[in-house]
Amino acid sequence: MRIGIIGTGVAGSLLAEALLDAPGMSVTAYERVARGEHAEAGTGLNVGPNALKALRLHRPVRHAALREASLPWRRWFVDLTDGTRLLDLDLLDLAEEPGMRIRWSELYRLLRAPVAGCTRSGHTLEALEEDAAGRLVPVFRTASGLVRDGGFDLLVGADGRYSRLRALTCGEPEGTLLGVCIWRLLVTEAAECPYDDYGQWFRGNARLLSFRVPGGAVYIAGTFPLGPDAQVTEAMKTEAAQRALFTPQDAPPCPAVAWMLDKVTAHLPEIHWARSATVPLLRHDPTGRALFLGDAAQAMVPTLGQGATQAVECGVVAGTVLRRGGSVREIAARRDPRVAFVRDFSLEASDTLVSGTDAVAGARAKASPAFLAKLRRTYTDIA
């Protein structure tokens, strides 16, 4: 069986590694970025305990490598920007092991290393053709022009939120915006940072989120509600606008927020601005010749840090099923109910970010037994 994987991000790299020595299978991965170029995402992320559990059970060597390159994500506290505490969770009350905090470049480097031998870098999927046997033939743009590499029994779209394979086989999906802007920044001169593990700071529905990552760096993400036109304007991207969003009305910002706002001022041009959005869940094309994993299948809002986390679960589960001769429909049956639950829960947990909701009540409600039961299910209930 000839399998082609488009994209060696999170899901694609893990799937390729799982299939490397699978009997009767030949695997080639295609990646648009050049070999050794891992910094394109540029920031940090928190990966949920469920991804670590999946790796521990199915890919222990990868689990050990990622643990070594990351810091444990053990705590989740929520404050107001004046420092008033609203919530403080210990993830080990809900999960079997901590999550992790890691730099994107490190995550990609460690996941791509074991599959370098079967990866063709600098290959961007552009079009699809079909051979005489009815197999899909991907057409790639490379530095030396368009390249074809023959037909595949199965093509896997692990090419992220704007999946070209999904668009070519099933049409461009229509995204749904949450109505929230999200920006992110990696600060590398962070010795004076007054906090360590994962925290959030609210002023109204505007929220800062931050934590330390290895290498003495700190990841900071800001979110704030957008107007009815859902546009992120240049006026929103100024120091004054960001300070106004997060500075408490009647008190000075707490030391953590004051530190973050100074970093925003110093690094404004490096901030990456985006809008939170979801696309409809789709696991494969109608013929079963194209399978979608990670964001290509299920892009979700990043509120619970489950995007890359679910991409890990996708890569691990799809690898296990395909290795023993299972079908794309079996992967759909194993993944889709789980993904639907996590996506719905991520949206539910975004209540505090959306214009006009009571962020204080919403943050406190995250200590309720009902919310914690869903968080426990998210962190432990892997396939």
Ligand SMILES: Cc1cc2nc3c(=O)[nH]c(=O)nc-3n(C[C@H](O)[C@H](O)[C@H](O)COP(=O)(O)OP(=O)(O)OC[C@H]3O[C@@H](n4cnc5c(N)ncnc54)[C@H](O)[C@@H]3O)c2cc1C
């Ligand atoms: C602001 C923000 C913050 C986030 N924070 C978190 C977080 O804290 N925790 C978390 O778990 N998730 C987070 N996410 C989500 C996370 O980024 C994604 O869910 C995750 O990267 C998806 O993994 P993937 O393997 O599906 O795709 P990706 O990691 O995006 O990998 C796709 C790969 O495909 C390649 N590619 C793309 N197009 C082509 C093409 N045409 N041809 C060939 N190759 C191609 C890309 O170069 C890339 O290597 C966040 C997302 C955003 C936007």
